[in-house]
Amino acid sequence: MDIQVIYQGIRNIVFELQKEGVYETTEYEVFLNNEPVLKSSKIVESIYGLKPDTSYTLYLKRGEERSGEITFTTVKESFTLNVKDFGAKGDGIKDDTQFIQAAICSCPEGGRVFVPKGIYKITSIFLKSNLVLEIGKGAILSALTDRGLFPVLPGLIESYDETQEYNLGSWEGNPLDSFASILTGIKAENVVICGEGTIDGCAGFDNWWKNPKDKNIAFRPRMIFLNHCRNVTVTGITVQNSPAWNIHPYFSQDLRFLDIKVLGPANSHNTDGLDPESCENVEIAGCYFSVGDDCIAVKSGKIYMGRKFKVSSKGIHIRQSLMQDGHGAITLGSEIAAGVYDFSVTDCIFRDTDRGLRVKTRRGRGNDSVLDNILFENIKMDHVKAPFVVNSFYFCDPDGKSQYVSSKEKLPVDDRTPSIKSLIFKNIQCENSHYAGAYVYGLPEKKIESLVMENVSISYAENATTGVAAMMIGCEPTCRQGIYLNNIQKVVLKNVTVTGCTGEAVECQEVDELKRF
Known part of the structure; x- marks a missing residue:
């Protein structure tokens, strides 16, 4: 067991186990200065009740297995x-x-x-x-x-x-x-x-x-x-x-x-x-x-704030976390008028959420609303109704169901048009899915530039329910739908398996380039 102290406070620390699993692992015991202080199975764990400006030695034990010993000093108070x-x-x-x-x-x-x-x-x-x-x-x-x-x-x-x-x-x-x-x-x-x-x-x-x-x-x-x-x-x-x-x-x-x-x-x-x-x-x-809505939702303002200040969300990194019972485990949007860049989710569990990855954008968010360098890697999903949903027609706001927002026709590109550039999904296991494995729908006038899915497996619940994958006009209820892709420039599917779907495993419309390995 390898451990690393990732935060040192006045009277507490947070440590993280390395390469021990996703969010949880086999139970271990924590020792401080050779004395047992707690038992845990979490990858990221906290210790409280420490003294300020004091040095401690820390190690873990699991049966006969023992981690290396590390030393840390709490902050002065x-x-x-x-x-x-x-x-x-x-x-x-x-x-x-x-x-x-x-x-x-x-x-x-x-x-x-x-x-x-x-x-x-x-x-x-x-x-x-x-x-x-x-x-x-x-x-x-x-x-x-x-x-x-x-x-x-x-x-x-x-x-x-x-x-x-x-x-x-x-x-x-x-x-x-x-x-x-x-x-x-x-x-x-x-x-x-x-x-x-x-x-x-x-x-x-x-x-x-x-x-x-x-x-x-x-x-x-x-x-x-x-x-x-x-x-x-x-x-x-x-x-x-x-x-x-x-x-x-x-x-x-x-x-x-x-x-x-x-x-x-x-x-x-x-x-x-x-x-x-x-x-x-x-x-x-x-x-x-x-929670009762999205577990984590990354935003950068509606059109007024995005255009006036142009402050994107960037450098946001999520790991070793468990998202449960929300609408979306991880959501980008819908208020993303200034864009989202350099975003990653790694080593996480999504359980019983409506959607896993949920992108919500729409015409009117503006040309500063750019999503780029979005990475999901080493994720386990269980009973997520729709694991991957990228929706470019999200019907929020008073005009959300207007012809301008909902039209699937190719409209002129102007300063109201958002864009999605790079999406990468790697090493993801989706079990007991319901509505659809993936539902990715870009704008016809501004297609998603690149979608990569590598080492992704999708299977369905025995009693899968029927529902709407994306909140957009024209998205019909489905059950056990495979991977649906629309309006994307380049798609790479490498070692992607869909087991138990009804209909085609992969359905593409308006995809300029498709590579499957």
Whole structure:
């Protein structure tokens, strides 16, 4: 067993096993300074309860097998500020917002704000730079649900001379008024949110999920909203029952999400797990998602934000994670007006999601909306209804079902036309599929440039259900459909097998070049 420490904090670390499987492995025991501290079967695991500025030796044992020993030193700490010392009760009744906020505002550089065991009723907590916020084991930040208690982040504020805009609030790719999130960071740097505790949005169908698309004072808050932040690490915590998207990094850079859980009921509204929007250099590793919408959805704004700021999402890399019960395991779009580049998903499990890879784009997103260098490799899918869906006619927005968006005719290419360049799917096993193995449909006037599928196997559930693979006009319900490809310049299929489909294993329409090996 080879191990690597991938994060060192003040009182915790995160380590990762190398070449031991996908997300989980055979159970092992963790030893620190020759003492056993926990048992686990996760590829990415955390250790808490460490001392600051202290050296430790770490190794793992599995029966008679023992890993090599590595040494690490935790980060120095100046002071710990316990929120109870600032007046927080943690009794599940009293509003503790101002007391936790006071601790955060008072925290010196190199310090830690600690939330001990208890239930802390809160609204919006604002982060600041150079902060470690640890939500301890048994601690729950439990959100209130009265809209009148939450601050509003205005979508756009004009400068006095009307030459500049200050964007605070965001809703589904547009600069719109939204409630401040449970944890909100505005231009914060060097922030760590960690711990074994939970952030609970307490959303339900009698509050935030009632009439979810309606603006009521402002649009719904997220659980964690990071607006123009840099160097933020989130480790260990559980995030659940969000009013809307769970974690929403927005125009932010250098972000890490390690060994976290994001949970929500399967029927909850718009509870995406993690949605990086116009973000760069994002690492997601060892995370578990089970939500009511897309598990991870990468975005870069609707047309206004994409055209004005032209900030794409790029350098986003996901590994050793499990996506379960969402609409899409991994989604690109639909708000991708500034494009997505250099994106990879490796060593992951998709289980019981509606779709595995889900690309959602459409005419009107604009010519800056380019998807390029998209890689999925070493993925296991089980009971994913449609493993690969690339939809260039996604019928979102008020004009989503208009003739312009839905027409399959070749329309003129102009500044409203998006494009998809390189898609690579390698070493992927799809078992118990339902609707279709793959449904890839590009624009006739701007075909997908390249699709490579290598070492991909697709089989179907014994009692496969019938459904619509892509949310687009003209996509009919299917069951056990094979690989359907339309409007692609070049397709390479190498060692691709489809077992148990009805009809042709591979059906191509308007594919300029097809290579099969």
